[in-house]
Amino acid sequence: MAGKDDEDTCYVCKSSRYLNPEMRFLINTECYHKMCSNCVDRIFSYGPGPCPYPGCDKILRKNKFKEQLFDDIGVEKEVDCRARVMKVYNKTEQDFDSLEEYNAYLEEIEDLVFSLVNGVNVSEVEAKLEAQRAVKTEPRQPKKDIGGVPATPFTPFNGDRGANTLIALSDSLHDPLNEKLIDQKEFSASGYVPQVYYRRALFEAFMGICCFIDAEKTRPIETT
Ligand SMILES: [Zn+2]
Ligand SMILES: [Zn+2]
Known part of the structure; x- marks a missing residue:
């Protein structure tokens, strides 16, 4: 059970969890070499220092150590x-003029993650991340539409703010109650x-109905 011993013994101080059940193991995001929290305290409490694993030249800081979340x-x-990478590459599809540009952006993210994980061209990747960080502080450009969908809030007419134009009021429409009101000073004043009342009543009555928008647009509603 050599693997099990490795897991429960600190490589640096050789302490075992068998003798000290409270023992915690920590890793760092520089080289991912595992050591116990006592070693981290002892070696890095007074400032950054080299990783104690032989052949590892990474300079480690105490505040960069953390608990391992995944077994692998x-x-x-x-x-x-x-x-x-995602912390600085945080644009959404709406920030791009086309789906192709957005996909290229996603692909770039995958390439950067791959390079970091495998230690390929790391300084180049760091430079790109730094450049993105600088871009992020500039004021955001107004969002652009994709595929001709208007950038308005959701409405039952798929963002069509001109939905009122779907209704054509007929001159022959008569409502005795309303016609009486217009003669009263407190209303006409x-x-x-x-x-306006008819238009609004019709709009509110029909806006929630699940209708075929294209068909509705070509056939104004008669109000006779
Ligand atoms: Zn240790
Ligand atoms: Zn190391």
């Missing part, structure tokens, strides 16, 4: 790298117009 250290590393 490869998965742990990929999740960390992805989180680092406020600028009350029956047509």
Whole structure:
């Protein structure tokens, strides 16, 4: 059970969890070499220092150590790298003029994550992340439409704010109650117009109905 011993023994101080059940193991995001929390405290409490693993030249800081979340250290590393990249590469589809540009952006993210995980061209990747960080502080450009869909809030007419134009009021429409109101000073003084009332009543009555928008647009509603 050599693997089990490795898991429960600190490589640096050789302490075993068998003797000290409270023992916690920590990893760092530089080289992912595992050591116990006592070693981290002892070696890095007074400032950054080199990793105690032979042949590892990484300079480590105490505040960069953390508990391992995944059993597989490869998965742990990929999740960390992805989180680092996504923190600055955080645009959404709406920030792009076309789907092709957005897909190219997503592909670039995958390439950067791959490079970081595998230690390929790391300085180049760091430079790109730094450049993105600088871009992020500039004021955001107004969002652009994709595929001709208007950038308006949702309405039952698929963002069509001109939905009122779907209704054509007929001159022959008569409503005795409204016609009586327009003769009263308290209504006419406020600028009350029956047509506005009709239009609004029709719009509110029909806006929630599941209708075929294209068909409705070509056939104005008769109000006789
Ligand atoms: Zn230790
Ligand atoms: Zn190391």
